[in-house]
Amino acid sequence: MLHLQCNTGADSILLAQKGAIVTAVDLVPDNIHYARKLAKELDIDEIEFIVSDVLELMNIHKEKYDIIITFDGVIGWLPDLNKWGKIISNYLKDDGYFYLHDAHPFIMVFDEGGLPKGNLTVKYPYFDKDADLDTHIGGYASEAKQADNYYWGHSISTIINGLISGNLYITYFNEYDRCVKGMGGSILDKDGLAFYPDFEQKLPLVLSIKAKKMTKNIL
Numbered sequence: 001m002l003h004l005q006c007n008t009g010a011d012s013i014l015l016a017q018k019g020a021i022v023t024a025v026d027l028v029p030d031n032i033h034y035a036r037k038l039a040k041e042l043d044i045d046e047i048e049f050i051v052s053d054v055l056e057l058m059n060i061h062k063e064k065y066d067i068i069i070t071f072d073g074v075i076g077w078l079p080d081l082n083k084w085g086k087i088i089s090n091y092l093k094d095d096g097y098f099y100l101h102d103a104h105p106f107i108m109v110f111d112e113g114g115l116p117k118g119n120l121t122v123k124y125p126y127f128d129k130d131a132d133l134d135t136h137i138g139g140y141a142s143e144a145k146q147a148d149n150y151y152w153g154h155s156i157s158t159i160i161n162g163l164i165s166g167n168l169y170i171t172y173f174n175e176y177d178r179c180v181k182g183m184g185g186s187i188l189d190k191d192g193l194a195f196y197p198d199f200e201q202k203l204p205l206v207l208s209i210k211a212k213k214m215t216k217n218i219l
């Protein structure tokens with residue numbers, strides 16, 4: 001499988017421990033350095049880690065995959081989801097599938113400070129967004145440093161149209177009112193998933209999409 005935006009590789013390693021042969025990609029060299037170190041310490045050989053921008057990966061890597069996955073804090077870092085959809089399609093085998101799990105665009109419009117207190121204030125536009133610019137960024141493997149970084153709050157239609165532009169079709173689309181810790185939510189349920197008590201079963205925090213490659217033209 002191909003794991004896009006793998007960060008420091010913990011999930012790539014878990015997947016390899018479950019038997020997958022994994023190629024994992026991240027933009028940040030420090031992340032991949034740490035991921036390789038962790039895999040070596042755990043004696044995992046079935047992973048190839050690559051430093052690359054997902055949107056430039058086709059310049060340096062040629063392979064086809066049964067499964068492509070990317071999850072939890074990923075698409076907002078990508079400026080062009082049409083290019084993303086085409087890249088996913090390029091790397092998928094004809095009978096393979098793509099899986100995305102990420103923040104739900106709807107919840108991203110609200111003031112994050114208000115959600116834990118039960119307040120809904122629309123702070124960010126849903127449509128036609130320019131990227132938000134931040135001037136500091138850190139990671140699990142590197143100190144926060146001064147560097148301009150851009151986050152695009154893509155809408156649902158931008159995500160779906162990105163996949164369509166890669167000639168992919170959706171085999172399921174799900175929405176959830178709880179998420180992994182760190183992606184929103186103010187308290188944890190008994191399974192360790194985070195949610196906002198005032199909005200349980202009322203607002204979606206994350207979505208998941210599974211898509212496959214269209215092998216003949218049905219449109």
Ligand SMILES: C[S@@+](CC[C@H](N)C(=O)[O-])C[C@H]1O[C@@H](n2cnc3c(N)ncnc32)[C@H](O)[C@@H]1O
Pocket residue numbers: 004005006007008010011025026027028031052053054055071072073074077078
């Ligand atoms: C929030 S993390 C993803 C979370 C991941 N699932 C984890 O377990 O930590 C986002 C990752 O995307 C990477 N990233 C951002 N833009 C990228 C790009 N254009 N190409 C590849 N990786 C990118 C960042 O370096 C970061 O590691």
